[in-house]
Amino acid sequence: MNIKKYLGPLSKDNPILVQVLGVCSALAVTAQLKPAIVMAISVTAVAALGNLIISLLRNTIPPRIRIIVQLIIVAALVILTDQILQAWFYDISKMLSVFVGLIITNCILMGRIEAFALGNKPIPSFFDGLFNGLGYGLVLAVVGFVRELLASGSVWNHKIIPDSFYAHGYMNNGLVSLPPMALILIGLLVWIQRSGSKTEKI
Amino acid sequence: MIEIFVRSIFIDNMIFAYFLGMCSYLAVSKNVKTSFGLGVAVTFVLVVTVPVNYLIDNYLLKKGALSWLSASLGGLDMSFLSLIVFIAVVAAIVQLLEMVIEKYAPALYNSLGIFLPLIAVNCAILGASLFMQERNFPNVAHALAYASGSGIGWLLAIVAFAAIRERLRYSQIPKPLQGLGISCIITGLMGLGFMAFLGM
Amino acid sequence: MKNFSNKYIFIYITVLVIIVAVLLALASITLQPRQNENRKIESYTQILMAAGYSGNEISGRSVIKTYQQVADSVLTDNNLLVIKVKTEDGSHNYIIPLRGKGLWGPVWGYIAVAADGNTIAGAVFAHKGETPGLGAEIANPQFSDEFKGKQLFDENGEFVSIRVVKGGVANSNINPLHGVDAITGGTVTSNGVDKMLKDCLGRYKEFLKKLRQ
Numbered sequence: 001m002n003i004k005k006y007l008g009p010l011s012k013d014n015p016i017l018v019q020v021l022g023v024c025s026a027l028a029v030t031a032q033l034k035p036a037i038v039m040a041i042s043v044t045a046v047a048a049l050g051n052l053i054i055s056l057l058r059n060t061i062p063p064r065i066r067i068i069v070q071l072i073i074v075a076a077l078v079i080l081t082d083q084i085l086q087a088w089f090y091d092i093s094k095m096l097s098v099f100v101g102l103i104i105t106n107c108i109l110m111g112r113i114e115a116f117a118l119g120n121k122p123i124p125s126f127f128d129g130l131f132n133g134l135g136y137g138l139v140l141a142v143v144g145f146v147r148e149l150l151a152s153g154s155v156w157n158h159k160i161i162p163d164s165f166y167a168h169g170y171m172n173n174g175l176v177s178l179p180p181m182a183l184i185l186i187g188l189l190v191w192i193q194r195s196g197s198k199t200e201k202i
Numbered sequence: 203m204i205e206i207f208v209r210s211i212f213i214d215n216m217i218f219a220y221f222l223g224m225c226s227y228l229a230v231s232k233n234v235k236t237s238f239g240l241g242v243a244v245t246f247v248l249v250v251t252v253p254v255n256y257l258i259d260n261y262l263l264k265k266g267a268l269s270w271l272s273a274s275l276g277g278l279d280m281s282f283l284s285l286i287v288f289i290a291v292v293a294a295i296v297q298l299l300e301m302v303i304e305k306y307a308p309a310l311y312n313s314l315g316i317f318l319p320l321i322a323v324n325c326a327i328l329g330a331s332l333f334m335q336e337r338n339f340p341n342v343a344h345a346l347a348y349a350s351g352s353g354i355g356w357l358l359a360i361v362a363f364a365a366i367r368e369r370l371r372y373s374q375i376p377k378p379l380q381g382l383g384i385s386c387i388i389t390g391l392m393g394l395g396f397m398a399f400l401g402m
Numbered sequence: 403m404k405n406f407s408n409k410y411i412f413i414y415i416t417v418l419v420i421i422v423a424v425l426l427a428l429a430s431i432t433l434q435p436r437q438n439e440n441r442k443i444e445s446y447t448q449i450l451m452a453a454g455y456s457g458n459e460i461s462g463r464s465v466i467k468t469y470q471q472v473a474d475s476v477l478t479d480n481n482l483l484v485i486k487v488k489t490e491d492g493s494h495n496y497i498i499p500l501r502g503k504g505l506w507g508p509v510w511g512y513i514a515v516a517a518d519g520n521t522i523a524g525a526v527f528a529h530k531g532e533t534p535g536l537g538a539e540i541a542n543p544q545f546s547d548e549f550k551g552k553q554l555f556d557e558n559g560e561f562v563s564i565r566v567v568k569g570g571v572a573n574s575n576i577n578p579l580h581g582v583d584a585i586t587g588g589t590v591t592s593n594g595v596d597k598m599l600k601d602c603l604g605r606y607k608e609f610l611k612k613l614r615q
Binding site: 181 | 328329391
Binding site for chain 3: 205206209282283286336337338
């Protein structure tokens, strides 16, 4: 198995930065690192398992109803994720609120299932979902990290910026915790990423 | 109720505050005319699906929702199914609308029809239903006000963005920033602008 | 791709839906007790936080044990629930549950009244879906800490509640002993909290008066 093929989504084929998939539902949870990471893990799990299941079933699914079948499987996985989060990560599940449910409409999931899982064997499909989820999670984590650091001077609820900075007039930037800043950060990330690799513009 | 309507247009704007519907927002905003079409379609579907989902949630799924049927069913809590039901309802209604419009208003279908299939997977639609559930609106009229407000807010955002994007073609932007990069940043700046409405 | 008959499609989708529904129902039933326990922990934590507890005693599952040791539900003369909590310094706080409506959905909280029936010892607020950065700020300690030391009765012994003042207490004619600053940009939520305090605490007026004597 050629592992390199699957690593694309982490950088040069990143689902958010290059394929413009799945920007939708998840940015709202990046105000802090913790919910961003939990969201990233949830999406990765759903993407990998969804791809795996659809790939296993791919020869039995009648093409005419394949979208509905995909929706049912993904929705079931998402509900399961939501229930598990509520049982073991109650605080975070409250922070994520409706955005867990919105994983369903995350274009990455349906996009990868349509483009990859329907035509490939289970194991490669699983890894395809996994790495696309991870590539997506990477962006979430970076945005979450920067926003929490700038907005509250801490990361993962641990103080990072020393008090001496504040003594010299450093201030937390509350603006960064507001939603529009997440978009601007993504824009900057895209800029950085595209300066490095030579991809066609979309 | 008017409060909910106005707030969901300007302050809790689907795009600027919750990033919902970003995929089609970025993809279809190349010119003002098509984005207006998509915006109208989204508003239309929202206004139909949110109240329907509201009724389903309150009379079928919620804990105690079935008590109108018989007292013994009152304790049943099926809210864990709501997600799957909502998305099925959205998909079904979009499909239905497409058929109805095609039959009875072909002119409208020609301008709106191409957008309808896109909408079934638009996060804004499902998002509105989920927010409706979370916010516990007291009656269906509130849900309707919320749905129409969100739809109009979305329409406003995509049309304004498309207008900016048409101008953008003539401006000099660093190459790596073109396309997605500058779009995100502009949307962010527009969002900051919309925050001015917070004082209302 | 093969062609599938309508019968196959029909059976396929039915079987799929049944399998999924059964699996989800199973998951929901097995996880329910744990989820309910989480909700209980949450409200216990909020009650104890209002009474001034912090740190290890109320972290995670140990909160249930602490709660059982120090808290006691009592009913007022007109059958309202009050939670009597022994604070860390040995005195008693009376926790009054609050329920109200914000902009988008329910807001709630617990307010701790000191044994004199007048002074606020602490407060905790929570909400379901208020706008992040605005109305949602009521859950921030910065907001709830403002309540500490405020008083529910004026110098004539009249019940005045605690007002949440838009534009700041300093710029209004409300005595700073009976008012806190509203959240900027969260007017509807702040008004909701204001009304919630007035309505819920108002019902406990007689109980608090009795406590004062």
